[in-house]
Amino acid sequence: MSTPLRAEGSDPVSSRRQHARLCHAASLWEEIRIASAPADRWLGNYFFRNRKKLGSQDRRFLSQTIYSLFRHRSYIAAWADFLGGPHDALLWASLGALLDGQITGAQWAEASPLNEKQTAFVSKKCASFLAFKFPVLEPASGSPALALRFSFPEWMVARWLRDFGSGRVRPLLEIYEKRPPLTVRVNPVKISRHDLMQKFKKAGFSVRTCGLTPWAIVFEERAAVFDLEEFKQGLFEVQDAGSQKVCEVLGLKPGQLVWDACAGGGGKSLLMGAILENKGRIVATDIRPQKLQDLKKRAKRAGLFNVFPADLNRMDEIRSARQGFDCILVDAPCSGTGTLRRNPDAKWKLTEDLFLRQQSEQVKILEGVLPRLRKGGRVFYVTCSLEKEENEAVIEKVFSNRKDFRLIPLSGFGTVSAWGSRLWPSDENDGFFAAAAEKIEATTDMETSSI
Template sequence: MSDFEIIFSILKAVIFEDEKSSDMINAYAGRSDNLPLITKTVYGVLENKIYIDYMIRKLSDIRLKKIHKNVLLILEIGIYNIHFLETKDYATVDKLVDLTKAKNKRSTGFVNAILRAFIRDEKEISTIYEKDDIKSLSIRYSFPEEITRYIYDFYGMDYTKAYLRDATRVKDLSIRVNNLKTSKKNLEELLIKDGFEIEAGKISQYSFIVKNPGGLARSKHFKDGLFTIQQEASMKAIEVLNPKDNSKILDLCAAPGTKTTYLAEYTKNTGKIIANDISKSKNKLILENIQRLGLENISLTNYDASIFVDDFENKFDYCLVDAPCSGLGVVGRKPEIRYNRTKETIVRLAGLQRKILENAIKYIKKDGYLVYSTCTLGPLENRDNFNYLLEKENLELVPIEGQDFIEYKSFEAMTDGFFISKFRKIND
């Protein structure tokens, strides 16, 4: 397969079949010698799709919805290459026309005309003419207008601009030291010896920032379970929960299990941890990580967290609800999120989160602790649900570092956007 064929196949799976970009890139990794270009183009198209489509509308006499989806995808790949990668040679156009012949032969002339017209008049076509500030931002940063307006209405313009700019920033990768198998100092020495550039984490004491992470997950030290790839804000949720050794802990929405494994390491393989998630398909990945990290105190269950489980009632000293959410805090790592989220999605998820929280409260013992966290932003899933918990007569707020909650801004904390709150159950 040519590089353009691989890019096309990955993007088609992500945009039309709801696959994850990272999974698809990994699936095709062995089919090209130019994986960096493929990765850059896939993420680039996803991160700029709304803006690219805006330019295609200017060029095409055919309405966007009437263009065959394969043809539109080829045009998006072409416009991205010409405008963002500055490959303005007609050889690129010819390659994409050849790809069109294989995917939709009758549209070869159309694709050729659109891409050549863009090269001739790129400056004018790429200029955004919108008087509405939110609509203009939505196009410029390729974020759905409805979600852009949702963020703006709550946080204001400065925050919205900073968030949208940051959404395409290449994020630093952080790792968590497995203290059951190594020390922070020893791991640092091993990784530096292997050529990795390491910095101390800024949020978690057990984290490192890896500035050149290529090949990290293939390293011997990863396979030996000396560390786990995890963003620092995610680690913080476990450190805020702060479970004691020999306690009973429930991770109610556990997949893919990254926080679960930190719970086991944090409690030194003592006590009992239940990792629950509705998705049985994720069990294999969780079990692989448990084995890799040398963990012994985790059991898996697959209940629907929104439905009450009798066997869990009043059983746990600690409960983590890292709830299913819209993921607006991790768009920089998962760019496809921006195209499958609507305000309606957010409202639905906020309601689901409350059902899960209602059950979680019943699962913890008196004097037990509940942490509610999400990797998103906006009032409906975060502060509104926090206030919902705050009004519960059987819960008491536990401040975190002198604050009612932590809300990490990705563009300030240089980690995922994340919300963390903590409560203690004071009576049944």
């Protein structure tokens, strides 16, 4: 074992602290890489259990290192194998932190004893590592090369090349290797975007507008936004710009009756309530009712009185549901391949047969809400998936033979196809698919609707 490199004037205490963090990250990686729970939930539970032991800097280092390992897993595996063995968790954690910019090569050398090959890496090959150059001959072209370079399952890259073409796939993979932006959505019921940005800037934050929607504000650096007084006052919510764009293309007008049929935590319900200017009604339901537990509190904080969480099994008791809705939003459960930058662990858990299994459930949900729509009303089907099985194929299955609905093109929402529109992931937003249909004939099956 060689003597660790030490930068001139280095702090032994800092080196010990960094070594402890790397060891901690290595220990977490050994557990989380085989866990079934999503990484964000797993880490959230872990940090809550250890909240008295871990400071904010520790939590940030650990979470960013873990996400870096998931984001660059194949690439790091190639280098780890080259440098000393693929099962060395401390080596993996060090490479993940290095690639994420949390430590330098010299800091790694200070924090951990290195073998001869790793010492040479720090002094000679670190720049190649950070430039995404491989220690061994990389595949020449095609899905194997892209899968290794951008750390994606090869089967997923191959199907994207087949479905979307190389001109679309490489930029997509480049987006997915970056950290997602921290985007908040102004609450227009309480404040304008300009005035909220001035508050953020006065507090010392570097923020900018996002051109995708009139409500989005992007923080240039990570920030504990949930601790801000402006959040507690209901002046903003954290919400991806693509998710905001979905609400914008609905074309809602004050006074309308809207059903958010797969509301989840209610982020879109809150924005729709604000777009309606506190007039009309948003009925929010979900097949997982526990998801709606905090929506009443969030709506109150936002100053919204037109957002109502409801029991999906008691829709017949709701007058607006009996009348028929002007708009129904089906933000369907999906594979989430449009959000893999935000959830990089998910790409290693997906299987190709999942898309067809999801399709069956998505068709059932979409068909189940249609009887609740009044004549002239519109239903919007949305996913955060890029896959055709979950998107165009669902719309074709549901509407291709129906005479009581007509499809409505969605202008200004990404790439338009015969069966819907796809908003591609970008530096500013996650990826979404959306399609709309208008009911042109009344039906008499209101009582038989179900999800």
